[in-house]
Amino acid sequence: MATLHAPFSSFIPHRHITTQNYDQYSDHQQLLSLIDRCYDLKQVKRIHAYLLRFGHLFFDPYSASRLVTVCAFSPFSSLDYARKVFDQIPQPNVFTWNTLIRAYASSRKPNQSLLIFSKMRHQCFDPPNKYTYPFAIKAASELSALREGRVFHGMVIKTSLGSDIFILNSLIHFYAACGELDEAFKVFVKIPKRDVVSWNSMITAYAQADYPEKALELFRRMELDKVKPNDVTMVGVLSACAKNLDLDFGRWVHSYIERNEIDMDLILTNSMLDMYTKCRSLEEAKRIFDKMHEPDSVSWTTMIVGYAKSGDFDAARNVFDMMPNRDIAAWNALISAYEQSGHPKEALSLFHELQVAATAKPDQLTLVSVLSACSQLGAVDLGGWIHIYIKKQGLKLNCHLTTSLIDMYSKCGDMDKALEVFQSMDQKDVYVWSAMIAGLAMHGCGRAAVELFFQMQEAKVKPNAVTFTNLLCACSHAGLVEEGRLYFNQMLTVYGVAPEAKHYACMVDILGRAGLLEEAVELIEKMPISPGASVWGALLGACRIHGDVELAEKACKHLLELEPRNHGAYVLLSNIYAKLGKWDAVSRMRKLMRNAGIKKEPGCSSIEVNGMVHEFLVGDNSHPISKKIYSKLDEIVSRLKSIGYVPKKDHLLQNVEEEDVKEHALYLHSEKLAIAFGLISTDYPTPVRIVKNLRICGDCHSVAKLISQLYNREILLRDRYRFHHFKDGHCSCMDYW
Known part of the structure; x- marks a missing residue:
């Protein structure tokens, strides 16, 4: 028999095929075998061309269906080409219709699956069968198309397929995907003899919908029903343990898996890692991680998130640095962890590393996290750059990005x-x-x-x-x-x-x-x-x-x-x-x-200049141009006093008896240092933008109003509660804050 590595002419017959000799032609079976053994789309197209040339073969339902199947499901599949082949078949059989419905249900265009199902009902001589409905229901699940799925459910009952276990399991998954857990459970309880897939579908549905207690209760009932759980079951159960933060039961599940010799594949191992990290048992998570032969991106990222959420950013960063191939999910995990834990500067620094490394491309999740970090620091220059980046990359401004x-x-x-x-x-x-x-x-x-x-x-x-x-x-x-x-x-x-x-x-x-x-x-x-x-x-x-x-x-x-x-x-x-x-x-x-070992949060004011964020604490002299800042501050105080400014010493929250010391202490507040730096580093008409982590004090508020008038500069100061727009000696808050 010819192989696919032989020249095409060696397995394509040379003599003309007629109706009379078709049944006797032995190469037909060989051709069907060759369709299954194609190793690229080019081979498929050559056989397709031959079938079209000798039309009798193409009218054969087996060869046509085999060709559609290869086009749709092989490693080199092309769903568009499969559809073209399908459209050339005069009378596709049920198997061929099912093949295309199934292919689209698992594709990025599940809506096409529903459209083909509709065409099938009108154009196919035979009605949809028990193999058709699970694929159509899967498409409805992918689209969360509740109305269409309910129609399928009704059709299944009318066509006496309501007891088929595969269809019923598909319906459980469908209703769960649409958020209709009560409907999913109604289907579940009506299954006369539930198999492991039935239990898995319902357990997973509860676990993913944030009903961990129900998922765990169902697992206990599964055992009583004498249904042997598999690795998929345990993934759902571990997910429920993670959401319930039930470390004790999670450990019991771990031992249960080992006792029952359930296959610990990569997905199940990652689920166990996730459970231990979310339950804050990082030592046990690390023991599992260290035993993994080939941890994937999910494994590495889970450890990064686990350490970061526990506050151990050094360990999180070490895991990140050891990761052999960092995909965008890993970058996002650490950037997001920094941003959500009150470390916006570290988040922006890591984003800069991502840009320099150029090994992964920022996605919408990256940009949302970075925009949030910019929000915390008042880094409008970088935030504006990201806005431009979004436009240049042609990223769709969805509601999440717009909100950010x-x-x-x-x-x-x-x-x-x-x-x-x-x-x-x-x-x-x-x-x-x-x-x-x-x-x-x-x-x-x-x-x-x-x-x-x-x-x-x-x-x-x-x-x-x-x-x-x-x-x-x-x-x-x-x-x-x-x-x-x-x-x-x-x-x-x-x-x-x-x-x-x-x-x-x-x-x-x-x-x-x-x-x-x-x-x-x-x-x-x-x-x-x-x-x-x-x-x-x-x-x-x-x-x-x-x-x-x-x-x-x-x-x-x-x-x-x-x-x-x-x-x-x-x-x-x-x-x-x-x-x-x-x-x-x-x-x-x-x-x-x-x-009680409680420390007051120190006042900190930050200002962004030329894309760099500068931070100041009270009495701070660590800045490289500290001398210039204090010189500017002396100038400001002198000009303020010349127009009658009197420091509001009642806003000094320390028992200081010497009047000059009181005044000096007020001058050292972080927002005043930031304003002085802003006046040095920016020119009119650029506003001086400052972010303070605490509420602005009354004296600083008065000083900012006067500076806006004396220096003809707009000052925008965001404190912990709101914004203050200082302009021409007035504040937008009208002194009501």
Whole structure:
């Protein structure tokens, strides 16, 4: 018999094939065999050409189906070519239809699978069979096409295929993929004799849908039903353990796998790694990882994420550096870990390494993480560069990326750009609208945020809990008490969104800032849920503004009961005592902090100049041009005093008796150093953009207003709570912050 390595002429017959000699022609079986043994698409096309030339063979259903199958499922498959072959078959049989439906169901175009199924019902002499429906249902699963899948379910019942185990298992997977777990379970319980695939489908569905307890309960029932689990079962069970953070049961599952000699393939091993890392048992994870012969990218990335989430960034970085081939998932894991753990500078540094290495291309997840890091640092230059990069690379601006861009521009002080991005989107989801409302809120544009909320409703986008948090923050920063009350009271009754602790905290903040402390306390007492730390923190912050010591002590007591190591609670109460000159009480609070080993978060101000972020602490002299900065600061102070500036010494939260020392201490605040550096390093009309990790103090606020007037420079300062736009001696907050 000729082989595929022989010349084509050696296995293509030379004599003409006629109807009379077709049945006697022995090379037909040889040709079918050769179709199965093709090693590239070129060979397939040559055989296809031969079949077309001698049309009798092409009319044969076996040769035609065999050719479609090779085109669709071989290592060198071409679904487009398979479709062309299929379209040339005058009367495809059921097997051929099923082949194409199956191929598209597993492709990037599962919708084509549904269209072909529809054509099959009208053009095929035979009806869809028990092999057709699992493929069509799979396509519906890929598309989360609930209506179409339900139609298939009904057709299955009408055609008496409702007891076929393969179809029923496909339906379980379909309903789970559409989020209809109750429907999936109804199918599951009606299966007369469930096989391991049935159990696996339901266990995996519960595990992936964040119902780990149900997944584990089903696994226990599976054992009672005497169905032997396999490696797929254990992947689902380990996933449930990971989500449930159930280390003890996870260890039991590990031993169960070993006792029952279940094959520990790569997928199952990675699932075990994931379980141990998420349950914070990194030693056990490392033992498994070290025993792996060929860990893949998922294995390495799982270890990186595990170490990073435990706070051991050195170990995470070591694993990353040892990784033989770093794909974008590994880069994303570490960049995202840095960004989410409050290490934005490290995230941006790693992004720079990614660009230099050029071994992987940033994807949307990379850019979202980097934009978030830019937001934290106020790095608008880099954030703007990423925006340009997105356009140049032709990346689609989906809602997730759009939300990140709006958030970045808003937090970096460029509201014009944030609005430009927002308005450029035709289709805006609830998170895009909410991000824009948040941006307006932090810039004190309360009325504009309320107006945008009206536009959101006109666009038929339903607000969610995030929307209302942002809207209430906007009311708080702008002093819109009546509007805040109105939207808070309408949340459940009008919009069907139940107020959560964060919404109560916003409402307490609205009332507290306006001096309505009694009403704020009354709201807390009537809360249907237990007041959380954010609620008591909002009340404590209001007490600081209005100097209510007695209520502040009560709020602080409740806050520390919930979060004993909340340094902010100690600092806020201490600041209230300091402003009232109660230095004994200040000393007492500091002693309590020392005894508890709690340290005050140091004030830090950062400013981006020419793409580089510079950070300053109070009294900082570590900057390379520190002498120039302090010289500029002396100049600023001299000019301020010449126009009558008097330092607000009551904002100094230390017991300092010497007046000149008090003044000097105020001059050393980090935001003043950052402003001085900004004036040295940038020219008019570039705004001086500063990000501070804490609330700006009253003296720095006054100084920034005066500097904006004296030096004719706009200063944009973002503190922990909001933005301050200083221009011509005024602040956008109207001194209400």
